[in-house]
Amino acid sequence: MTTYVYLRVSTDLQDVQNQRHGVLEYANQRGLSPLKFIEDNVTGKKPWRERALGQILENASEGDTLIVSEVSRLARSTLQVLEILQHCTESKINLHIAKNSMIFDNSLQSRITATVLGMAAEIEREFISSRTKEALAARKAAGVQLGRPKGKAEKLKLDEHRAKIQEYVNLGVSKAAIAKVIGCPATTLYDFCKVRKIKAKEKKKA
Structure with a gap:
């Protein structure tokens, strides 16, 4: 034991x-x-x-x-x-x-x-569920839009790291490695780069 x-x-x-x-x-x-x-x-x-x-x-x-x-x-x-x-x-x-x-x-x-x-515990769960439904119904009746806003988000979680991410991408660092440095899941970084259209800048020919 x-x-x-x-x-x-x-x-x-x-x-x-x-x-x-x-x-x-x-x-x-x-x-x-x-x-x-x-x-x-x-x-x-x-x-x-x-x-x-x-x-x-x-x-x-x-x-x-x-x-x-x-x-x-x-x-x-x-x-x-x-x-x-x-x-x-x-x-x-x-x-x-x-x-x-x-x-x-x-x-x-x-x-x-x-x-x-x-x-x-079951009673408390029922109370929580009931209060949540009542609150949502009240907001809906007041004309408040429920759920996530339609369209793309104006501000993304990784926006504050955008310059640093672009710098690493330009240096040829893999997105998986960048994600570890930034401290986020690799999938989040891939999605961010896709939405913000972040890709390595072409080097100017001499």
Whole structure:
């Protein structure tokens, strides 16, 4: 059985150390060892399945344990937290929240709690969907055009790098290499060059 420790880190070094210290103290009290620490610097606003947390829960086996310092490290929204708790219970992964000494395991009480939380998550999803539909209907009734504007976008994401991209293209650098330098997917760069008609300038004959 593996005991994972998920630390969602920030630029505040003291915060990371506090998380680690709190988890270590909790694990020692509970006799949980050895610990496999996983650090993640992705914001908690990003869906949990797209973070290191999602990888942990996908790879974890039945009976494994996940420890976090506090519930806010799981996610920034109540809905995501509820989804994580439900996933852990259904996959029989033990979840420990150190700061609150909360344990979600395969016990009957935990399964009941997870079921209730799952219902709460479904209700919240319905509320979000309902509010979204109502807001869209209100905007449409007010004459607001919904969806992306028709036609080509006036300003593109890579416009600020246009001069540098043109310079690299003129030097014969491959678009794949330019994309790595700029820090964007190669497909994005190809599309940008196509829209902005960026190509190597012909060298003047001597």
